[in-house]
Amino acid sequence: MNVHHLELFYYVAKFGGITAAVRSMPYGIQQPSVSAQICRLEKDLGVTLFIRRPFKLTPEGEMLYERIQPFFSQLPDLAGEIRQEGSLHLKLGACPSVLRHHLPGLMLAMKARKPGLRISLKEIQMDEIAEHLVKQIADISVGAVLGAFPPPLRVDELLRVPLALLVPEDFPCTTWKQVMARHKRKDGSLDLPLIAPPVQSVITRRFREGLTTAGLIWETEVEVGNFDVIRDYVKHGFGVGMSVVIPGVQASGGLRQIPIPAFAPVQVVAVYLREPKPIVAWFLRELKGYVKQLAEVKTAGVR
Known part of the structure; x- marks a missing residue:
């Protein structure tokens, strides 16, 4: 029939x-x-x-x-x-750091203003962003990226975060120049054990680009996929960790950061379809307002 x-x-x-x-x-x-x-x-x-x-x-x-x-x-x-569901349901993909440090407060504030709001969260990797958006698994994705995206997608830069070393509080150096003066060998390698994310990580790739540009050699001694684990290994004395300076995140006890101004920062963006739903446009406005407030925060903490 x-x-x-x-x-x-x-x-x-x-x-x-x-x-x-x-x-x-x-x-x-x-x-x-x-x-x-x-x-x-x-x-x-x-x-x-x-x-x-x-x-x-x-x-x-x-x-x-x-x-x-x-x-x-x-x-x-x-x-x-269905229209009501679409107008009150936001499917959001984000990198682990954004999910942990920044989204909870922002989402609670949004839900307080619109009680029927429902937000689905999914941890997402850089190479998954385009597929998740095109297939409508996510309405918008937020995270650190490198490279471009296909035409159906729009990319809005939110902020740039400097790369940094994560070190124990009693580490003798306070600047990147001091680290170079104290730990750089004649062949350009560094004599410090490095704790870092996997090579495909955006932060690691940006860090490696900086090393190459500076003519430095620094092999990873401990590779872990979670920044909490990097923090723990630094605390236990296994070496120094790769990190980024995140505005508004307080320092973890016993650790501090050494920014690396000589290396290019990591770009944090929001990626979404060029014709966003009203709820996506609203979230994007709230997110940009939140980022603007972060930019005014002077105290930087440890990731």
């Missing part, structure tokens, strides 16, 4: 005839077209569904109408519910 034919029959049965249905249907269609398609439905079923004049459903027509009426009668309400 053709679903459109069933829809036309629903309106004919509901309004008591083809002429009345044409006048009352939510979209324009000519009476001869309705008659022809109803005849096709009857031919496919091999039965007569209603008496034309005076209008009356046959037993077969009554059976069909009883079965399809619940579905077609609920379509207007269903469309409204």
Whole structure:
């Protein structure tokens, strides 16, 4: 059975005839077209569904109408519910640092202003961003990135965070220049054990670019995928950690950061479809306002 034919029959049965249905249907269609398609439905079923004049459903027509009426009668309400769901449901992808440090407070503030708001969160990697957005797994993604994105996506830069070394509080150096003077060998290598994320990480890639530009060699001795683990290993004396200076994040006890101004910073962006839903546009405005406040924070902490 053709679903459109069933829809036309629903309106004919509901309004008591083809002429009345044409006048009352939510979209324009000519009476001869309705008659022809109803005849096709009857031919496919091999039965007569209603008496034309005076209008009356046959037993077969009554059976069909009883079965399809619940579905077609609920379509207007269903469309409204779907639109309402879309207007109050934000699917957000973000890197672990953003999920941990920045989104909880922002989301609570947004939910307080719009109690029906529902936010689905997903930890996302840089190479997953485009696919998740195009497939509508996420409405918007926030995180550190390198490189460009395909045309359907729009990229808004939020902030740039400097690279840094994470060191124990009693580490003898306080600046990158002092680290170079004290620990750089003649061949350009550094004699400090380095604790860093995997090589595909955005921060590690940016860090490696800086080393190459400066003619330095620094091999990773401990590779871990979580910055909390990097922090723990630095605390336990396994070496110095790769890090970034995150505005508004307080220092962890026993550790401090040494910024590396000679290296290019990491770019943190929001990526979304070029025609964003209203809720995405609202979130983006709130996010940019939050980032603006962060930029005014003078105290930088440890990641």
